[in-house]
Amino acid sequence: MILYDLSSVLIVTLPVLSFIFLALLGNRLKPKVAGLIGTASLATTAILALIVAAGYFFDFGKVDGTYVRHIAMQFQWLKFTDNLAIDLGVVLDPISVMMLLVITIVSTMVHVYSLGYMKGEQYFDRYYAYLSLFSFSMLGLVIAVNIFQMYIFWELVGVSSFLLIGFFFTKPSAIAAAKKAFIVTRFADLGFLIGILMLSYGAKTLDFFVMIERLTLAGSPYLASFTATSFLGMSTLSWALLLVFMGGAGKSAMFPLHIWLPDAMEGPTPVSALIHAATMVVAGVFLVARLFPIFAISAPDALLIVGYIGAFTAMFAALIACTQTDIKRVLAYSTISQIAFMMFALGVSGWGEGQNEGFTASMFHLFTHAFFKALLFLGAGAVIHAIHSNEMKDMGGLRKMLPITHFTFLIACLAIAGVPPFAGFFSKEAILSAAFHSQPGIFYVGLITSGLTAFYMFRLYFRIFWHNPVPKDSHNHEKHTWSMNIPLIILGLGAAFAGFIPFGSFVSADGKPVDLPFHPLFSIAPVAIGLLGILIAYILFGQKNDIANKISSALGGAYKAAYNKFYIDEIYLFVTKKILFNLVGRPAAWFDRNVVNGILINGSVTVTEATSEAIKPIQSGRLQSYTMFFLGGVLLIAALLIIKFM
Amino acid sequence: MEQVPLSHILILSSTLFFLGVYGFFSRRNLITMLMSVELILNSVNINFIAFNKFLYPHQLEGVFFTMFIITVAAAEVSISIAIIINLYRRFKTIDIEDTTTMKF
Numbered sequence: 240m241i242l243y244d245l246s247s248v249l250i251v252t253l254p255v256l257s258f259i260f261l262a263l264l265g266n267r268l269k270p271k272v273a274g275l276i277g278t279a280s281l282a283t284t285a286i287l288a289l290i291v292a293a294g295y296f297f298d299f300g301k302v303d304g305t306y307v308r309h310i311a312m313q314f315q316w317l318k319f320t321d322n323l324a325i326d327l328g329v330v331l332d333p334i335s336v337m338m339l340l341v342i343t344i345v346s347t348m349v350h351v352y353s354l355g356y357m358k359g360e361q362y363f364d365r366y367y368a369y370l371s372l373f374s375f376s377m378l379g380l381v382i383a384v385n386i387f388q389m390y391i392f393w394e395l396v397g398v399s400s401f402l403l404i405g406f407f408f409t410k411p412s413a414i415a416a417a418k419k420a421f422i423v424t425r426f427a428d429l430g431f432l433i434g435i436l437m438l439s440y441g442a443k444t445l446d447f448f449v450m451i452e453r454l455t456l457a458g459s460p461y462l463a464s465f466t467a468t469s470f471l472g473m474s475t476l477s478w479a480l481l482l483v484f485m486g487g488a489g490k491s492a493m494f495p496l497h498i499w500l501p502d503a504m505e506g507p508t509p510v511s512a513l514i515h516a517a518t519m520v521v522a523g524v525f526l527v528a529r530l531f532p533i534f535a536i537s538a539p540d541a542l543l544i545v546g547y548i549g550a551f552t553a554m555f556a557a558l559i560a561c562t563q564t565d566i567k568r569v570l571a572y573s574t575i576s577q578i579a580f581m582m583f584a585l586g587v588s589g590w591g592e593g594q595n596e597g598f599t600a601s602m603f604h605l606f607t608h609a610f611f612k613a614l615l616f617l618g619a620g621a622v623i624h625a626i627h628s629n630e631m632k633d634m635g636g637l638r639k640m641l642p643i644t645h646f647t648f649l650i651a652c653l654a655i656a657g658v659p660p661f662a663g664f665f666s667k668e669a670i671l672s673a674a675f676h677s678q679p680g681i682f683y684v685g686l687i688t689s690g691l692t693a694f695y696m697f698r699l700y701f702r703i704f705w706h707n708p709v710p711k712d713s714h715n716h717e718k719h720t721w722s723m724n725i726p727l728i729i730l731g732l733g734a735a736f737a738g739f740i741p742f743g744s745f746v747s748a749d750g751k752p753v754d755l756p757f758h759p760l761f762s763i764a765p766v767a768i769g770l771l772g773i774l775i776a777y778i779l780f781g782q783k784n785d786i787a788n789k790i791s792s793a794l795g796g797a798y799k800a801a802y803n804k805f806y807i808d809e810i811y812l813f814v815t816k817k818i819l820f821n822l823v824g825r826p827a828a829w830f831d832r833n834v835v836n837g838i839l840i841n842g843s844v845t846v847t848e849a850t851s852e853a854i855k856p857i858q859s860g861r862l863q864s865y866t867m868f869f870l871g872g873v874l875l876i877a878a879l880l881i882i883k884f885m
Numbered sequence: 886m887e888q889v890p891l892s893h894i895l896i897l898s899s900t901l902f903f904l905g906v907y908g909f910f911s912r913r914n915l916i917t918m919l920m921s922v923e924l925i926l927n928s929v930n931i932n933f934i935a936f937n938k939f940l941y942p943h944q945l946e947g948v949f950f951t952m953f954i955i956t957v958a959a960a961e962v963s964i965s966i967a968i969i970i971n972l973y974r975r976f977k978t979i980d981i982e983d984t985t986t987m988k989f
Contacts, residue, residue, distance in 0.1 A: 858988050859985065859988060860984075860985035860986060860987050860988030861981070861982075861985050862981055863909075863910055863981060866909060866910065867910070870906065
């Protein structure tokens with residue numbers, strides 16, 4: 240037991256140690272050594288995570304057939320009052336252990352891959368330092384014992400994401416993207432912070448598990464007082480949870496806070512694979528999952544809103560993904576859509592036996608998605624490495640030139656399209672079945688979206704690997720970059736076989752094993768619509784032809800709107816530049832310039848200056864006049880003393 | 886034995902003190918001013934000795950204070966002379982009216 244506790248603490252501390260080491264001494268090391276140190280530290284955490292996961296799931300985690308949480312370490316960090324104390328600690332429960340596995344494995348793969356992909360880049364050591372910082376923050380986020388610890392690490396992942404998006408800091412577009420990501424997620428975190436304050440005020444604690452207990456037990460005084468007041472037809476608790484979800488929506492790029500994620504693709508491709516596909520962007524899903532009992536038992540209305548936002552975002556992002564031409568942007572919108580799948584899976588889930596499949600399905604999809612989406616990004620990175628372009632029109636016919644990339648990319652595409660027996664099939668099936676049983680409306684949205692998913696993924700696949708002849712100015716790196724090929728192969732194995740893990744017996748909302756239903760008849764529709772999507776993609780993009788162009792020009796305005804991302808960015812710009820800047824920014828600037836600067840600052844300067852000019856002549860430089868003042872002072876004091884004691 | 890009364894000694898020391906103060910204000914020569922300061926210090930010394938003798942004849946604090954003042958005065962003189970020499974090198978004079986640039 241102590242061994243597992245120690246390992247789980249080490250999982251979090253090793254990356255921060257390597258971050259400190261690389262940040263302080265990285266520039267004195269050879270780039271390759273710095274990279275290997277970062278990789279070795281992450282590989283060690285991956286091994287430790289495997290040990291902890293094996294121990295938790297097969298040894299000490301299960302008590303009487305139920306997985307219980309295990310606090311590996313906890314100590315008080317800040318104590319303000321008896322109610323308000325902030326602890327730091329490590330909690331092991333099914334979802335956090337599952338996340339530890341996902342994060343450490345994908346992060347290790349990305350570390351190895353970056354050895355090849357980022358070779359020769361300037362600031363190679365700094366890149367690895369940032370990666371370590373990110374891994375540390377993300378691991379700290381998932382093992383958080385209280386909501387405030389989570390918030391600290393939540394902001395830390397935001398910072399490391401900012402640093403990594405802006406890694407190529409000489410490119411103006413990268414800097415703009417980094418700022419955009421930071422500001423949008425910060426804005427969302429404002430809601431998160433208010434939600435935290437409301438929740439902790441209502442439950443009188445910050446600790447997740449005490450909070451869940453106090454806010455879910457029927458007859459609890461905390462719950463009663465929290466739900467007593469309502470606003471716009473929803474209880475205060477629901478509003479608090481929705482504000483917390485706003486933070487989650489910002490990180491997980493839910494509509495309408497999704498605008499930062501496509502731009503975040505300015506960062507190096509392995510970073511996109513790690514942060515903007517597999518780990519950080521699912522933090523919002525993880526947050527909702529962490530507070531799931533409160534959502535499901537005490538605020539089903541808030542959970543339903545989560546479900547609807549998820550379903551809408553899934554469809555919306557999938558439509559945009561069909562029209563984009565930058566391959567990383569296609570993948571970014573696909574990520575938004577898939578995370579929205581996880582989100583609405585949580586939204587349609589309920590509490591209790593037979594109703595909480597959605598929770599398990601969501602976590603299952605999170606798990607499989609991490610593998611195939613990271614694989615897709617790393618594959619796209621290999622393609623970009625060979626072609627030196629992100630644009631689809633520069634690609635085509637690469638399947639002979641990059642056989643390993645082609646094969647693993649195909650597996651990932653099949654997995655995300657939900658073709659059996661690849662990983663995505665099982666998790667998506669579970670999500671759709673959970674939706675079908677509780678919210679049929681969301682189920683149909685999900686069904687159509689999974690058809691769209693198959694279509695845009697295979698559009699991407701055919702445009703990259705079939706279609707045109709091989710471009711002339713491409714370089715075949717694949718033969719001598721094994722550091723890039725090995726992660727592709729390992730993640731490919733994950734994308735192909737992760738679906739066979741009996742996930743329901745490990746992860747569930749209440750710790751009891753869930754039997755994920757598998758009906759061959761039910762899966763006919765999703766698989767058929769997926770295959771249809773692939774077929775349409777083949778007809779349109781398998782060979783060079785004009786059908787796709789004709790269709791897009793026939794669609795006219797609709798196509799243009801989707802291509803321009805439904806003008807969401809323009810709406811944001813309009814609101815910020817035209818409305819906020821003019822109505823708030825300019826008056827504030829005027830106030831600052833004239834009142835604060837003019838009256839307060841310059842005014843006090845003038846007064847000080849005039850006074851000093853007036854009293855300056857006293858200091859004449861004549862010694863004897865100084866002594867005269869001195870003598871005068873002495874005599875005055877003497878006179879006062881004499882009067883006093885007379 | 887007939888003693889010199891305290892008031893006589895105090896008259897002497899106040900005379901010395903005000904002579905020193907007068908000299909400090911009226912002289913323009915830095916050396917003379919320094920000598921005036923010594924006069925002031927010595928008048929204080931006389932006071933210490935006198936009060937020690939008349940008020941606490943069995944104690945020696947006043948005497949010791951005088952010893953300290955003489956020591957400090959010696960140190961002060963050496964520093965003052967050094968300052969005056971530097972002033973002389975800078976201004977070619979030790980007249981206090983001509984060395985008024987040390988301000989604001």
